[in-house]
Amino acid sequence: MKKNLPLTAICLLMFISGLFAQGKQFPSSDAIAITQEQILEKPISVNQANEQVQIDRPSHNRIPDTQEHLSKAMGATSLKCYIDSGYNYKLDTLNNSWNLTSKFFLTFDANNNKTGELHQVCNDTACVNSDQRIGNYDSNNNVTKDLHQTWDGTVWKNDWQHLYNFDTNKNDTSHLFQTWNGTAWGNSYKYVSTYDAHNNKTSYLYQTGSGTVWENSDLHIYTYDANDNMTSDSRQLWNGTAWLNHDQGIFTYDANKNKTSDLRQTWKDTVWANLSQDIWTYDANNNNTSDLHQVWGDTVWLNNVLYTDTFDANSNKTSDLRQTWNGTTWANNTRYAYTFNANNDETVELFQTWKDTAWVNNYHYVSTYDANNNMISYLRQAWNVTVWADNYQYIYTYDANNNMTSSLYQPWDGAIWVDYEQRKYTYDANNSLTDYVARQAYFNGSWVSGDSTHSYYSCKTVGIIEAANNSVNIFPNPTINTLHITTSLNSANTRYQICNLLGAVVAENKLTDSNFDVDVSNFPKGMYLLHLKTDSGEITKRFIKE
Numbered sequence: 001m002k003k004n005l006p007l008t009a010i011c012l013l014m015f016i017s018g019l020f021a022q023g024k025q026f027p028s029s030d031a032i033a034i035t036q037e038q039i040l041e042k043p044i045s046v047n048q049a050n051e052q053v054q055i056d057r058p059s060h061n062r063i064p065d066t067q068e069h070l071s072k073a074m075g076a077t078s079l080k081c082y083i084d085s086g087y088n089y090k091l092d093t094l095n096n097s098w099n100l101t102s103k104f105f106l107t108f109d110a111n112n113n114k115t116g117e118l119h120q121v122c123n124d125t126a127c128v129n130s131d132q133r134i135g136n137y138d139s140n141n142n143v144t145k146d147l148h149q150t151w152d153g154t155v156w157k158n159d160w161q162h163l164y165n166f167d168t169n170k171n172d173t174s175h176l177f178q179t180w181n182g183t184a185w186g187n188s189y190k191y192v193s194t195y196d197a198h199n200n201k202t203s204y205l206y207q208t209g210s211g212t213v214w215e216n217s218d219l220h221i222y223t224y225d226a227n228d229n230m231t232s233d234s235r236q237l238w239n240g241t242a243w244l245n246h247d248q249g250i251f252t253y254d255a256n257k258n259k260t261s262d263l264r265q266t267w268k269d270t271v272w273a274n275l276s277q278d279i280w281t282y283d284a285n286n287n288n289t290s291d292l293h294q295v296w297g298d299t300v301w302l303n304n305v306l307y308t309d310t311f312d313a314n315s316n317k318t319s320d321l322r323q324t325w326n327g328t329t330w331a332n333n334t335r336y337a338y339t340f341n342a343n344n345d346e347t348v349e350l351f352q353t354w355k356d357t358a359w360v361n362n363y364h365y366v367s368t369y370d371a372n373n374n375m376i377s378y379l380r381q382a383w384n385v386t387v388w389a390d391n392y393q394y395i396y397t398y399d400a401n402n403n404m405t406s407s408l409y410q411p412w413d414g415a416i417w418v419d420y421e422q423r424k425y426t427y428d429a430n431n432s433l434t435d436y437v438a439r440q441a442y443f444n445g446s447w448v449s450g451d452s453t454h455s456y457y458s459c460k461t462v463g464i465i466e467a468a469n470n471s472v473n474i475f476p477n478p479t480i481n482t483l484h485i486t487t488s489l490n491s492a493n494t495r496y497q498i499c500n501l502l503g504a505v506v507a508e509n510k511l512t513d514s515n516f517d518v519d520v521s522n523f524p525k526g527m528y529l530l531h532l533k534t535d536s537g538e539i540t541k542r543f544i545k546e
Contacts, residue, residue: 074438089101102130115136129151169199172193174191190209192204203221233251234248304324307321332354343369363391365382380448394410472539479543
């Protein structure tokens with residue numbers, strides 16, 4: 001079940017320290033994602049358009065998982081710390097110095113809910129207010145109001161606000177977005193959701209506002225089986241007087257709650273018409289071994305794409321084959337091959353394309369590890385017809401507690417490895433990240449440090465899920481269209497969230513089953529963080545969108 005369905009430095013900092021500064025439940029928005037970037041609890045992007053030094057380099061998919069190392073070092077619990085300030089700098093290439101361009105300050109209540117977020121922009125002489133956000137919460141720590149204001153030079157002016165309501169089970173039942181017209185709040189849009197006794201969302205209504213009148217737009221209706229697996233998602237559109245069927249998905253599952261089929265249909269005249277379907281198979285360990293994608297050809301299903309995966313005895317994926325249907329048979333297209341060491345660390349990832357009658361090397365990644373399973377190098381090489389040619393590499397160092405202390409990026413210039421960018425981290429006695437040099441650029445023969453330090457406070461002990469590698473698997477990684485996620489976590493109490501490295505929340509929802517897909521086809525290329533929150537703790541995984 002893959003391939004065919006849907007931090008500012010701050011989010012990254014929290015991830016690198018093995019900690020995530022968001023403990024509260026997000027309002028859900030699984031039908032329309034436009035609201036997610038404006039929810040108060042998400043990691044904050046400080047002046048994302050500022051002119052920081054842009055390092056254009058490839059991302060990679062097997063970078064060291066500092067969170068897992070930190071979890072090993074500290075056992076079943078860890079400290080969660082909350083950022084209270086941050087600074088952005090721009091490199092002055094004439095003077096080999098960093099100039100402060102913006103900064104922010106955060107405030108929290110006694111329950112660690114973010115109540116304030118102040119942004120300021122800076123020049124050579126001073127920093128001035130830019131904008132701020134103010135958050136309110138109910139007794140269950142659900143965010144009920146997210147107010148955004150801008151500074152006009154004298155006073156704060158209202159800009160927009162989100163208002164939320166929740167039921168006694170902390171399910172978001174409504175979400176209202178309003179904008180300020182200069183004298184009063186004007187309605188823009190709202191979402192209204194209903195739930196069954198198992199807290200499964202059964203309907204999701206989207207309406208737009210004009211004055212005091214709400215106009216229907218979209219309606220999703222969901223059904224579930226006895227195991228709380230979503231069996232259908234039907235979407236209707238409002239035509240001005242009535243709801244009209246538009247499209248739907250119908251899903252089936254095996255006894256292990258693995259999704260086995262996904263049928264997509266569109267409403268045509270008076271009946272549902274087939275569009276496409278995916279059919280999945282699994283091995284005895286619930287690893288997804290195949291994904292057959294077919295399209296409807298008026299009267300019969302036509303083969304389109306077939307993905308076939310193999311796994312070793314430890315459920316490590318060893319190959320990923322993609323084939324396309326040429327009308328009579330399956331034709332090879334691309335494949336990945338993976339090798340692992342005795343500790344189940346991936347050591348080689350090989351990508352090949354099919355040409356005529358044979359597989360042709362394209363590129364591979366080679367990783368090495370120390371005795372504590374910390375990744376210490378990550379090398380990318382491209383195939384140049386006869387030999388592997390160096391492309392770029394990352395070098396990592398760690399302290400005695402397995403905390404990452406530095407990462408160095410070096411491209412190959414044809415003769416030597418060239419220092420290009422490095423990041424440095426320091427920790428306190430509790431292994432909490434205290435200082436982070438956001439960027440050191442190698443310029444004119446020396447390292448120029450960006451003194452971009454983020455401070456932490458309000459640390460507390462929280463649960464860390466043991467054996468995170470075994471409880472959540474994601475593939476393919478890198479991915480182009482779809483990220484497939486399998487987990488042994490209790491899906492009824494688990495939510496997922498995806499952040500980009502600018503800190504923006506690009507997708508967020510409740511898990512509907514132990515195998516699910518996220519459509520990433522519209523995501524910009526780069527690295528993303530998948531964050532899963534359960535009653536037992538938190539897990540973060542990284543993936544690459546190509």
